Amino acid sequence: MSERERxxxxxxxxxxxxxxxxxxxxxxxxxxxLWVFYGCIVFSIVYWVLMPAWPGLKGxxxxxxxxxxxxDVVEQLAALQAQRGRGETLLMSASLDQIEADPDLQAHALxxxxxxxxxxxxxxxGVGGGGAKGYPNLRDDVWLWGGTLAEIEHTLRVGVRSAHxxxxxxxxxxxxxxxxxxxxxxxDLTEYVVALSGRQADAAAAGRARQxxxxxxxxxxxxxxxxxxxLGAPNLTxxxxxxxxxxxxxxxxxxxxxxxxxxxxxxxxxxxVIKALAxxxxxxxxxxxxxxxxxxxxxx
Amino acid sequence: xxxxxxxxxxxxxxxxxxxxxxxxxxxxxxxxxxxxRVPIYxxxxxxxxxxxxxxxxxxxxxxYYITPWLRxxxxxxxxxxxxxxxxxxxxxxxxxxxxxxxxxxxITGLLVAAALALFLVTALFGRLWCGYxxxxxxxxxxxxxxxRMFEGDRNAxxxxxxxxxxxxxxxxxxxxxxxxxxxxxxxxxAWIFYFHDAPDLIRTFWVGTAPMTAYVSCAxxxxxxxxxxxxxxxxxxxxxxxxxxxxGAMLDDQSFQVxxxxxxxxxxxxxxxxxxxxxxxxxxxxxxxxxxxxMGIDIRNGAQLECINCGLCIDAxxxxxxxxxxxxxxxxxxxxxxxxxxxxGQKPEHRLVRPRTLYYGLALMLVGGxxxxxFSTREQFGVHALRDRNxxxxxxHDGAIRNGYTLKIANHxxxxxxxxxxxxxxxxxxxxxxxxxxxxxxRVEVEPNRVTPLRIFVTVPADQVGEGSRDAAFEIRSAGKxxxxxxxxxxxSQPQ
Numbered sequence: 177m178s179e180r181e182r183x184x185x186x187x188x189x190x191x192x193x194x195x196x197x198x199x200x201x202x203x204x205x206x207x208x209x210l211w212v213f214y215g216c217i218v219f220s221i222v223y224w225v226l227m228p229a230w231p232g233l234k235g236x237x238x239x240x241x242x243x244x245x246x247x248d249v250v251e252q253l254a255a256l257q258a259q260r261g262r263g264e265t266l267l268m269s270a271s272l273d274q275i276e277a278d279p280d281l282q283a284h285a286l287x288x289x290x291x292x293x294x295x296x297x298x299x300x301x302g303v304g305g306g307g308a309k310g311y312p313n314l315r316d317d318v319w320l321w322g323g324t325l326a327e328i329e330h331t332l333r334v335g336v337r338s339a340h341x342x343x344x345x346x347x348x349x350x351x352x353x354x355x356x357x358x359x360x361x362x363x364d365l366t367e368y369v370v371a372l373s374g375r376q377a378d379a380a381a382a383g384r385a386r387q388x389x390x391x392x393x394x395x396x397x398x399x400x401x402x403x404x405x406x407l408g409a410p411n412l413t414x415x416x417x418x419x420x421x422x423x424x425x426x427x428x429x430x431x432x433x434x435x436x437x438x439x440x441x442x443x444x445x446x447x448x449v450i451k452a453l454a455x456x457x458x459x460x461x462x463x464x465x466x467x468x469x470x471x472x473x474x475x476x
Numbered sequence: 477x478x479x480x481x482x483x484x485x486x487x488x489x490x491x492x493x494x495x496x497x498x499x500x501x502x503x504x505x506x507x508x509x510x511x512x513r514v515p516i517y518x519x520x521x522x523x524x525x526x527x528x529x530x531x532x533x534x535x536x537x538x539x540y541y542i543t544p545w546l547r548x549x550x551x552x553x554x555x556x557x558x559x560x561x562x563x564x565x566x567x568x569x570x571x572x573x574x575x576x577x578x579x580x581x582x583i584t585g586l587l588v589a590a591a592l593a594l595f596l597v598t599a600l601f602g603r604l605w606c607g608y609x610x611x612x613x614x615x616x617x618x619x620x621x622x623x624r625m626f627e628g629d630r631n632a633x634x635x636x637x638x639x640x641x642x643x644x645x646x647x648x649x650x651x652x653x654x655x656x657x658x659x660x661x662x663x664x665x666a667w668i669f670y671f672h673d674a675p676d677l678i679r680t681f682w683v684g685t686a687p688m689t690a691y692v693s694c695a696x697x698x699x700x701x702x703x704x705x706x707x708x709x710x711x712x713x714x715x716x717x718x719x720x721x722x723x724g725a726m727l728d729d730q731s732f733q734v735x736x737x738x739x740x741x742x743x744x745x746x747x748x749x750x751x752x753x754x755x756x757x758x759x760x761x762x763x764x765x766x767x768x769x770x771m772g773i774d775i776r777n778g779a780q781l782e783c784i785n786c787g788l789c790i791d792a793x794x795x796x797x798x799x800x801x802x803x804x805x806x807x808x809x810x811x812x813x814x815x816x817x818x819x820x821g822q823k824p825e826h827r828l829v830r831p832r833t834l835y836y837g838l839a840l841m842l843v844g845g846x847x848x849x850x851f852s853t854r855e856q857f858g859v860h861a862l863r864d865r866n867x868x869x870x871x872x873h874d875g876a877i878r879n880g881y882t883l884k885i886a887n888h889x890x891x892x893x894x895x896x897x898x899x900x901x902x903x904x905x906x907x908x909x910x911x912x913x914x915x916x917x918x919r920v921e922v923e924p925n926r927v928t929p930l931r932i933f934v935t936v937p938a939d940q941v942g943e944g945s946r947d948a949a950f951e952i953r954s955a956g957k958x959x960x961x962x963x964x965x966x967x968x969s970q971p972q
Contacts, residue, residue, distance in 0.1 A: 204511040206715055208708075276911045283929070306867030315870040315880070414873035415938075459910040462870075462878065462933050 263288065264448035272325035275455050282455065289456020292449055296441070305460055309420055310436055314457050318416040320408050323461060329454035335440035336408070343440065346408035351392065352431030359431075361388055366427040372401040372412045373421075515637070516710060516772035518620060519630035519764075523791025532608050533617055541662075544669035548572075551890045554925070561671050567925075573851075576888065578858065585847045592843060596836040598726040600828060601809070602733035606719065607786035612712050615663070615705035616770065619656060626652040630767055656706045657698070664697030710771045713784060720781050726836075727779075729812040730827050734785050736765075736776040736807050739819035744776075747800065758802045765789035765807055775807055857895065857922070858886035859952050861963040869968040875938030879965050883930040883950060887922045893954050895922050897932070901948035902965045904940035908933045917953070934965065942967050 180189045183201055193200040224230065227239040238244075263284055267275060275281045294303060300311045307313030312320065321331045321344050334340040351357040357365070368385035371377035390399065396409035403411035410418060418436075419429045441450060546558035548571055555562060560569040568575040568583070575582055597604055606613060626648045627633045636645055668690045669677060680686040681694075704712050713720060727733070736759075744759035759776070766774050768789055771782040775789045793807040814824030864880035871877055887893055898917035899905045908914035910931050922928050934948075945966045952959040 204509055206711060207510045207512050208711065209715070210510050279928075282911075302866065304864060304866030306870070313867070313870065315867055316872050316878075318873045411873065415871060415875045416873050459931060460880065462908070462910060 264446060267448040267451050272329060272451060272454060272458075275451065276325065276459065282459065285452040285455040286459060288449060288452035289454075292445065292453050293456055296444075297453075300438075305457065309425075310418065310434065312418060312436075313416070315461055316416060317462060318411070318414060320405070320410055320418075322405050323458070325454055325458050328457050329450060331438070332445075332450050332453055332457075333440065333442045336438040337435060338438060338440040340440035340442065344408060346396070346435070348429070348433040348435055349392075350431065350433035353433070357388065357392070357430075361385070362427055362430050365389060365393070365430055366423055369401075369412055369426050369430075370423060373414065513711065514772060516770065517630040517633045517767075518770045518788075519767045519792075520624060521768040521788050521791045521795070523794055525787030526791050529608060529617060529786065529788075533614050536609065536614055537618075541666050544666065544674040550574075552924070554890070555673055557673055559670065560673070563671060574888070576886070578886070579854075582847065582850065585843060585850070589840060589843045589847065592836060592840040595726050596833060596840055598723050599728070599731055599830075599832050599836055601785075602727060602731050603720075603723055603783070603785040606713065606723075606784035610784075612704060612717070613784060613786065615659075615701060616709050618659065619705040619709075620770070622655050622659070623652055626655070653706070657702055660698040660701035660705075661694070663701040664694040664699075667697050668693050710782065713771065714782050724781075726832075728830070728832060729816070730830055732809045732811055732826075733779055734775060734783060734787055734790060734807065735810040735812065735815055736778070737805070737810065737815050737818070738776070739815055741776065741806050753802070758797070758806050760796065760800060762796055764792040764796050768792040779812065854888070855957075855959060856887065856889045856893070857952060857954060857959055858884075858888065859950070859959055859961045860884045861950050861961045863963055863966075869966040871968065872935070875941070876935050877938075877941050877967055878933055878935040881932045881934065881950075881963065883932050883961075884927050885920075885922050885930065885952070886927045887924050890924050892924055893922050895920055896951075896953040897930075898951045898953075899934055899948060900951055902934070902936060902946055904936050905948070905965070906935050906937075908935070917951075922954075936965070936967070941970070943970075 180202075181192065181199075182189055183199060186201060188201045188203055190199045191202045224237070225239065226241045227243055228236050229239060230237045266281065267285065267288075270278070270281055275285050293301075293305065297305070297314075301307055301314050302311070305314035307315075312318075317323065319327070321327060321336070331344060334342045334344055336344045337346075349356060351365075352359060352362045364381045364385035365388055367377045367381035368389050371379075371382045393401075396407050397403055397412055398409075401412040403409045415421070417425065419425055419434060441453075445453070543559050544557065547556050548558035548569070550556055550569075555565075555569060557569065558571050560567075562569065566577050594605055623633070627636050636648065639645055665681075668681075668686075671693075672687070672690065677686055677690060681690060708716075738757075740757060741759035742757040744757050744761045747753075747756075747760040765776065766772075766789075768791070769775070770786065770788065771784060773780055773782045775783065787809065790807045790809070794804045797804050797806055811824075811826060814826060817824045860883070862882040862884065864882075869877050869879055883897070885895065896917040896919055897907065899907055906914055907916055907918050909918060909920075910933065918932070920928070920930060932950075945964050948963055948965045950961040950963060952961065
């Protein structure tokens with residue numbers, strides 16, 4: 177070993193590293209540091225014995241303490257379930273209106289509702305419930321099946337055109353595709369529907385379609401076009417269009433008569449969760465703006 | 477300007493380090509990778525700085541032990557402990573001040589100010605923190621005092637350690653360690669009172685129903701106090717603490733530090749009573765400055781990493797100077813530049829105001845000013861408006877546009893407050909809370925000491941809907957004060 181350089185002021189050997197004339201001294205470590213190092217080795221051996229450590233062909237050494245992260249999670253989940261049980265009892269002990277009126281209960285319902293909505297409803301209705309073409313917007317005040325707390329809860333329970341025996345259901349015929357009306361008639365009806373919502377339309381075409389509307393559409397959408405919630409028939413006089421408001425979209429819907437499906441959530445969610453979800457949807461839709469009679473505004 | 481200081485004047489190469497500890501260290505040096513600890517037996521000393529250290533020790537320990545027991549009246553079910561870090565309730569109480577977790581920046585500011593104050597004090601007067609105020613120093617001082625009560629002063633302790641095992645040695649050692657552990661337990665035990673109601677915790681602690689964190693914290697602090705103050709002592713400062721390394725950046729040759737005045741002391745050597753002081757230094761090489769040093773260093777080697785600036789060697793040297801009839805201050809709080817100047821026969825200058833101390837001071841004032849400004853403008857209500865982003869706006873059946881907001885009102889006060897909420901900047905806007913009738917302004921009761929989240933819908937009728945988005949603000953009024961919370965209203969795109 178070559179002779180190492182010695183710092184003349186302190187008498188300590190240098191490591192040979194030098195930066196801008198400053199040399200690093202090679203001071204010895206304190207001996208207790210070595211003991212701490214040995215202590216860590218001893219600790220690791222004790223740890224191997226007490227805790228799961230070594231892999232084997234069929235799993236691993238479980239350790240004397242039988243510690244298991246998975247076991248911890250199972251315990252924590254059980255504790256969470258118990259806690260949720262208390263929340264469910266609370267929700268079941270109050271009516272929908274009471275839940276919405278009480279700040280603490282409402283906060284609880286909103287928290288439950290938000291998480292359930294995100295997992296189950298958002299794929300169609302959007303994360304915020306804003307909907308999309310063909311998927312109803314749950315934030316506005318337009319409700320095909322009614323926007324009161326009880327109506328929303330009922331829709332959640334039975335679904336729309338779902339497998340539930342009491343499902344809400346309605347049928348928009350495919351007037352064009354099934355040959356009930358010819359393409360000219362469909363175009364005329366389109367103008368009539370555009371006129372219904374107070375927009376500029378071809379008066380001649382709309383006039384030709386007056387009788388067509390009365391014969392084919394009025395039974396569900398009512399003669400004035402305000403729709404009928406008991407049948408789930410949309411209001412044609414407002415500004416909200418499930419399948420689009422432009423002429424092509426309206427013509428397409430008369431021609432094809434698309435009908436969306438919402439599954440039944442009864443059986444998948446507990447009644448308490450359905451209640452929470454109803455409150456969540458209702459509150460975020462403005463809560464109470466849509467009462468059962470709001471679907472009948474003035475005739476156009 | 478930096479003066480390169482000739483620390484102790486040229487030493488002949490044959491003269492090794494002076495102190496016993498230094499000699500042992502030197503001997504241990506080339507032998508291996510690891511260095512055995514050199515035992516230190518600090519001798520008791522009397523004098524001005526020792527007295528100051530005792531006084532500060534008593535004051536600081538008293539503050540530490542008494543603070544959690546001070547009471548402070550707060551309304552309702554709030555804790556009545558003057559100083560309390562309430563993790564369960566998520567609050568920090570300090571007399572009339574109550575901080576929320578959201579206001580942790582006040583703690584950050586306090587820590588920044590403390591760091592800057594430390595920089596400033598270090599630049600001016602060296603490591604006063606290390607020598608007088610650091611818990612490691614305070615508790616080590618206390619532990620050495622206990623050691624002295626059982627085993628006597630330096631020489632007695634050295635003899636006892638060298639002596640063979642006997643009943644006398646055994647009971648002294650056992651007694652010392654027992655009292656040490658008792659003090660350590662008292663230290664850890666007092667700490668936990670800062671985190672729970674003290675009178676309640678002292679009861680539940682002994683009956684075994686206190687939270688596990690209390691027992692664990694107490695055990696950890698008992699262990700670390702006993703190990704650090706009893707066994708590790710100067711090793712903590714030399715090897716474990718980063719501050720000795722950092723403080724070198726704050727010190728310069730104008731910083732007051734414990735300094736051996738080599739201009740006066742050298743050449744040193746033993747002195748007999750009748751001998752003349754002509755042609756020699758005042759240092760009689762009595763080694764008293766070394767034997768009293770809790771860090772085991774020789775201050776005559778100049779400023780060193782290990783030196784905590786406690787001034788005990790000053791007291792020791794003063795006593796000796798008085799005895800031999802030479803002026804005091806051979807070791808004193810002085811600056812490197814002053815000693816160097818005297819050495820060259822110049823008049824020493826002390827400059828407390830230097831660029832370094834100026835900008836540490838300015839930074840400290842800036843942070844302090846910001847803290848005071850932050851505190852004095854702290855509002856009773858903290859309000860945040862979170863606008864719904866999905867969907868950003870909703871068109872209602874009649875073409876009206878509605879935006880949803882979550883308004884979070886934090887009431888920092890202790891009383892329920894009525895706040896009025898209105899909305900400015902958007903013509904025709906109407907406010908509503910779901911489940912309640914619309915009103916302008918909305919009147920809401922806000923509970924004290926918590927955050928109240930409010931869902932608020934703002935609707936603009938179809939005939940007043942504009943284009944794009946528009947700047948808007950919630951106006952929160954309470955007791956004559958108005959808080960403006962800026963937000964935006966989204967009109968969205970209009971259908972064909």
